Amino acid sequence: MCELYVKADPILYESRSRSLRIRGVVTTLRLENQFWDILAEIAEADGMTTNQLITRLYEEVMDFRGEVLNFASFLRVSCTRYLSQRRAQVTELSVVRSNAG
Template structure:
């Protein structure tokens, strides 16, 4: 079972920093490459850039909670929640039929 995890490409868990502007303040976020890829996917699905998505998430969490203790961790959790929801979505019947035939 652990082979699935330990054989992952090291580039996926390598950290990368990105600078972006949130509410007029330039900030740097450091996340693993895998999370940057997931954020990019979410942004594309929502028709945004990654920076636009991150800014929107920041604005929404601030509006809801009034503070963000660890924004990088919030983004990681958001990514895992996205993946969980993506996997839970039912497969459209047309896709099932095309794969059977």
């Protein structure tokens, strides 16, 4: 089982920093490449750039919570929640297809 994880391309878990402007302040985020790839996928699905998506997520979490102590961790959790939701949708679709057949 562990081979699935240990054989991952090291590029996926290398960190990369990106600078962007959020609410007029230039900030730098450091995430692993795999998370940047997932954020780009989410952004594309929503018709945005990755920076636009990150800015929107920041604004929404600030409006909802009033603060975010570790925004990079928030983004990582957002990515895993997106993947879980996508997996659930695929599972639901396959159940519907198998019941229709």
